[in-house]
Amino acid sequence: MLRSTLLAASRSRGVRRLVEANPLTKPVVHRFIAGTTPDDAVHAIRSLAAQGMYVTLDHLGEDTLDAAQATTTVRAYQRMLRTLSETGLTDRAEVSVKLSAVGQFLPTDGEKIALDNARLICEAAAQAGTTVTLDMEDHTTTDSTLGILRDLRVDFPWVGAVLQAYLHRTEQDCRDLATEGSRVRLCKGAYSEPASVAFQDKGEVDRSYVRCLKALMNGSGHPMVATHDPRMIAIATDLAARAGRSPDSFEYQMLYGIRPEEQKRIAAEGGRLRVYVAYGDEWYGYFMRRLAERPANLAFFLRSLITQ
Ligand code: FAD
Numbered sequence: 001m002l003r004s005t006l007l008a009a010s011r012s013r014g015v016r017r018l019v020e021a022n023p024l025t026k027p028v029v030h031r032f033i034a035g036t037t038p039d040d041a042v043h044a045i046r047s048l049a050a051q052g053m054y055v056t057l058d059h060l061g062e063d064t065l066d067a068a069q070a071t072t073t074v075r076a077y078q079r080m081l082r083t084l085s086e087t088g089l090t091d092r093a094e095v096s097v098k099l100s101a102v103g104q105f106l107p108t109d110g111e112k113i114a115l116d117n118a119r120l121i122c123e124a125a126a127q128a129g130t131t132v133t134l135d136m137e138d139h140t141t142t143d144s145t146l147g148i149l150r151d152l153r154v155d156f157p158w159v160g161a162v163l164q165a166y167l168h169r170t171e172q173d174c175r176d177l178a179t180e181g182s183r184v185r186l187c188k189g190a191y192s193e194p195a196s197v198a199f200q201d202k203g204e205v206d207r208s209y210v211r212c213l214k215a216l217m218n219g220s221g222h223p224m225v226a227t228h229d230p231r232m233i234a235i236a237t238d239l240a241a242r243a244g245r246s247p248d249s250f251e252y253q254m255l256y257g258i259r260p261e262e263q264k265r266i267a268a269e270g271g272r273l274r275v276y277v278a279y280g281d282e283w284y285g286y287f288m289r290r291l292a293e294r295p296a297n298l299a300f301f302l303r304s305l306i307t308q
Contacts, residue, residue, distance in 0.1 A: 003292045007192040010288030020284060028301045032257045032290045033060070034279045038083050041279040044256065045084075045093045048275050052267040055093040056133055056253070057084075060280035061101040067113065070103035074117045076280070078124040085128040094131040096276060097121055099145055115148050122156040133160035133183065133224075138191040139167055139198065146173070157181050160224065164189030165209035166198045174212040178219020185224035185253060186212050190289045210235055217243045217250065224274070226253040228262070237271075248272055255290070 009015040034044035045055045103113035152159045160183030216223035217239040225236040251272040267273040291298045
């Protein structure tokens with residue numbers, strides 16, 4: 001109930017105005033978001049790299065219905081990729097892209113525009129010497145996103161995708177994508193989805209996550225285990241060992257600011273750990289999804305508004 005209310009609020013312009021206008025929001029937001037500028041992102045990458053970790057960078061923005069805004073987002077990614085190259089950080093950092101931020105929802109030719117824009121970002125990544133992962137949004141976009149992935153991988157076989165274990169279809173998608181060179185980030189899923197397409201019970205989502213992990217670990221692609229759940233992490237480690245995988249043939253991924261001690265532990269023990277670092281001005285939707293994932297975060301947020 002609380003989760004779906006927060007996810008509904010994440011799409012409400014009224015609540016967005018209220019949250020953004022409150023000056024006390026900022027310090028809490030900074031727990032999850034590295035800052036607003038490329039320099040802030042570079043600072044976060046350097047600090048995580050010094051601890052042996054890798055990064056995927058998200059220039060915040062989603063759901064644009066404006067072609068000019070989509071182009072602005074593409075330029076921001078191109079600038080960021082140039083910065084990564086100039087600062088020698090491409091061996092530590094790649095980028096994550098939401099197709100809705102580069103035109104997928106535009107009423108005319110949205111899918112084609114998103115593909116063309118994603119291609120521009122992939123070209124910039126190829127020049128810089130790094131990779132791109134396509135984030136996954138709500139279930140109405142899954143087919144379109146996987147279609148765009150297929151097209152991009154013809155020229156850029158290293159483009160990765162995200163699959164969400166809460167969707168009924170995902171186990172099969174994992175089997176289909178567990179092929180040589182295929183980078184798949186498996187997460188539980190962050191959106192509010194109907195029972196017709198998604199498991200509603202947390203136990204069922206976890207069981208689906210394990211089935212998906214098995215498909216990915218036993219395949220020949222590069223699984224990216226995106227979860228903060230200690231049980232899922234332990235199961236992934238075990239499945240990777242049983243499949244005879246070397247530590248660099250798969251990776252763990254977590255969000256910036258969430259379970260940082262566990263992030264350090266995995267990296268210190270020789271696991272490949274990548275942190276999803278979000279930066280930029282459009283932090284509202286991302287921030288609200290993080291609150292929805294954990295009631296304690298909401299309590300922390302409300303308490304800080306009261307006590308500051
Ligand atoms: P949960 O069962 O939700 O949590 C397990 C434990 O992790 C909790 O008990 C708590 O200790 C800790 N935890 C989890 N979330 C939080 C939080 N917000 N704050 C503090 N502690 C927390 N979802 C998408 O739908 N599309 C994507 O493209 C996408 N990309 C992602 C990329 C990465 C690298 C990661 C890590 C997640 C991504 N997600 C994405 C979000 C994901 O779907 C989940 O919503 C999120 O990771 C919480 O699920 P969990 O697996 O951590 O397990």
